[in-house]
Amino acid sequence: MITVTINDREIKFDKAVTILEAARSGGIKIPTLCFFEGLEKFGGCRLCLVEVEKLPRLQTACTVMVTDGMVVRTETDAIIRARKAMLEFLLINHPLDCPYCDKSGECELQDLVAQYGAEEGRFAEGKRRHPESFDDPIIVRNMERCVTCTRCVRMCDGVQRASAITVTGRGDHSFVEPFSGGRYDCEYCGNCLTVCPVGAIMSRLHRHSYRAWFVEDEIETLCGFCGVGCSMILQMRENTILRAIPRMGMGINKGLLCARGRFGYDIIESNRRLTTPLVRKNGELKAVSWAEALGLVAEKFSEIKEQDGGEKFAGIVSPELTNEDNYVFQRFFRETLFSNNIDSIIRMFYAPAQAYFEGIFGQGITANLISGIGKSDAVVVAGGDPTKINPVLGLQVRAASGNGAKVVSLSNAAGLKRFASSEPVARSGSENFLYSALLKALIDTRGLPGRSGSIEQEIGNIKWPNDEEITQRTGLRKSDIEKVAEDLKDPKNISVIIGPDIMINNGLMGLFLIAAIIYVLDARIYLLSERPNEQGVIDTGCMPDTLPGGRPLEISSFREKFEQEMGYGVPGQKGLTLFEMFEAIGKGDIKAAYVMGDNPVFNLPAADRIREAMSGLDFLVVQDAFLSETAKMADVVLPAALWAEKDGTYVNLERRIQRLHRAKKSVGGLEGWQIIAGISGLMGSRMEYNSARDIWEEITRASHLYGSVSYEDLATDKSLWPYKGEPLRSGKWEIKIPEEVVEKTGHGCHVYPDRLLFHSGSFSRYSPALNSIQAEPYAVMHPDTAKSIDIKDGDRIKIAAANGWSIELVSKVDNEIRDFSVRVPNVFEGVCVMSLVDYGIEPGTGAPVWKLSDIKIEKVQ
């Protein structure tokens, strides 16, 4: 027990804390500036100076630890004088342009001076001058205002671990600069903006457009760009978002954001948003009223249902929409249209991967806290770059590395380059050779754990490739793989993070080998989740074969119980999966499709084929916030609200249900469930919902998973898997070992979609802010690849596929791509890399496995 006396008050502590923490826990206020919770201690601003008995000098409360019997004073004359002096020093070079500075009203220096500072300054010399820097598209630097607290640098180094900025110069000419010079050329997380206490580093998005006291309302809601589910605050005035800010410590992100979350909110206010329904008349989309549009959809759908029945419909939901939207959609399809043809883009990776791992290890096996990654002693990453797909989760991998964990990256992960202890990346298409070699090496170093006979039996059946074969196929040496096995020999607390490339490259065989590696490592599983509500799509039954809650609908006892409880019928035969639907559309077996919040003709592989198929539909309804490539083909386009305009719930990749809170009323768009309920009502099947809460309550009746989670519980830990229930983790050890689905050809160059840190799917392209960071796609390739096809960095190139499609764009030569692939983001209008790839369907899961056919790249003049 440590007893400290602060201002004659005794305070006791179990463990040593800083004087500042001690004082604050006792309600004693000590002003600080360079101190920031969670950042490395600094002790530079000298505002928190206090007197400690027996120590000759004043001490900084933020750095000095209390010791037993310590006597501290925080309000003596000497301290008050010192504080005044420090504030006077801070102001001598500070421009005092508060009337013009955006920070005014929420500036820590302003507040401190108001409370502790002198009435007037005595500095009669000229202040230092430093021009404001507008070199960067979204961050403006005003170093005259900088107080050199280095909070931004410590954030960048110690938390974001991007090490993009530093203090340059010295003395009173110390300025914060990006290493890259004018433009930041960094990860644009903007976490430096969060911690800047003054107006030195600020966002240009809302420059001079608001004052802190203009904010009418602050709405705490979720970011809608990926499956991490970061919390943030939207500051509102007159139904307009002034800015998105985090609050330190808040949400699972604890106040950290990435570029998309912090700057991408401007898509909500984009002038390209759809504001009115559109109906195709004489071949052209024309603005019509909601009544006309919904009436037309109801009429057409009724007609097709009467004539042909429910199996003639295809329904595509979206992991960008809420549970409430998706739940109501599946109810509409099952009850009103009597169809189970419901699926979504998560068929590509998230859904089959989760189903596969749950089949082996048990339900909920992927439900693990993101914060657990940072506490791991080893992290294995395969199939994607977590720092790009789920950036805030990626920080946990970096944190683990900072804590000394071994980080093994088995895929192209540029964001982990400085953090990985080994990075064996196999040639594209040969990953299974790497996985099996690694599995074998791990069994050699760690042994088989003996927990499951069935998986060990299957491991015993593996035909191990020999060393020569491995080297020949993967391009890796035996020693590369032995090094990984050595790194992973001893760790006890391992996280394995799995991204989408694993499925598209290697199908179930890849998943099996990774599952076996997970088994040998006794590791936690994390599935990267590109969109905010992938888990929710599964949980709300937006799958052709499962009911809300995940039970298979073909088991009649489940289905009947559900129908009884919910009062609506469900067809007894499972529907078509996503890619089966497109095949059926192509054959004319499906007549009408409803696409809710996705852009399949751009986002799915063999996009050209999908486009061709869809053009043959009798009737296509697309509900979206923007006129996407798919919407342009529609007969009816229904404008939708985006996440900031909605109430409802998302389920993140750790299976935590979180609430969205409506920050603004959509201008023209409606929420998905409102539109669906409207159509359903017109078709004679009324749905009585007044709010997202009503739907949530219905979902909790429909889903045994969510059964015990009330709307109020959503703000608490009860909304975290297993939702007050018992975890069901006893695995069924159902191991499906599939045949190779597609033939991997050649050792040539393959094209893949690149996942960008600054963009997310095909709708972040509508964000001017994100476009100002990156407005154009590029084809990124390793210098060796570039050399072999005689391409230089910045060349304009044409990439042509065997199917006749081609794209034109600029090349970027960078060793961040470690294999022989060319990666192109599938984001920007006019450059649909998905047109260049073809797939085969993995029969067990309906997931697409890519055919890797060689591409041709040539320079364009």
Added chain:
Amino acid sequence: MQKFLLKNVDNPRSTDIREYRKSGGYKGLKKAVEMEPGKIVDEVKKSGLRGRGGAGFPTGMKWDFASRDPNFPKYLICNADEGEPGTFKDRHILERDPHLLIEGMVIAARALKVGRGYIYLRAEYPAAEVILDKAIDQAYKEGLLGENITGKGFKFDLSVHRGAGAYICGEETALIESIEGKRGQPRLKPPFPVNVGAWGKPTIVNNVETFSNLPLIIEIGPEEYSKIGNPDCPGPKLYCVSGFVEKPGVYELPMGTILRDIIYKHCGGIKGGGKLKAVIPGGISTPILPPDKIDCQMDFVNLPKAGSMLGSGAVMVFDESVCLVSVCMRAMQFFEHESCGKCTPCREGTGWLSNILERIENGMGRNGDIELLLEVASNISGKTFCPLGDGAAGMLLSFIKYFSDEFDHHIENRKCMVN
């Protein structure tokens, strides 16, 4: 008196290991390798040696802390970032007797069980780098550095690390940051480098002159050694005298030599028979003394009693022809330029002070400027992260304390009283 530290410097071939050996070099090391490491630490403790870098911390005590730390590897760093204005004593050893330093460092490595050492050399000493590199080469060839030193099976590697021109890197934690490749700024203490230093490992940082005392201590034993100079802080001391004396230079004298004797006896008095106006006894960051204070002993114990500090032993002598306002301004400009920018009072305060001093020097002083100087200086003093700010404030406060009439004259008459 007999010279120990500078006995070789007048030999034109003193940097050669053979010459060094001829004068008894590496005898201390030979003796040290026969001793238990702990015994060497004890001897250094007994000798009473205090660090020659400026702070005067007892070397034996520092070593004791370091040798008690159970963590390995440990690092040994020689602070050769001799940046204190007026100081050029270490340079003498670095350029003219590098083996004395190397021998001292190998003895320290032996005592502290260190396998790797660095000489952090001031960027502005390029010649010393060449000389040191060559001497280190020679020492490796002769088995005095490397794997199996003197055949006794202990290992010590040594190399030169050049600084990049920052005064603050003479502060040991900033120096360590710099060696690690980071921006040279002092670290929070505790933990102290002896426990958490370079790359988080126990690190012992000593000055060139400190290391150079070690062969002597080992060779003649701590009892004999402590008979040299002031018994409270014994040993030979290098004083570097500059300014208005007849014979400026580096003088090896017993610690505690009277300041007046240094100026008048050893350096031949004030240049051209002029009159002494003031002395800075220990480098620019030590308080200036007026002529009536120069009868004190130049050591860590007695100079503070006279109102100043020994610092690096850099004696700067000013005669009546010198404008002290100008000296003060120039010194403050130095501190402003060298402030690392980490803490508020030093970063902003030194700039402010030099602004005011420039104004006064240029005949633009205002009434109240002296009071403002005093107040700003006292707002820096005792509140900075590291001693650099204290040094700047202390220097200024001493100038005004003894020579306020000069400042007054500048402000009132808008010109200097000397010229």
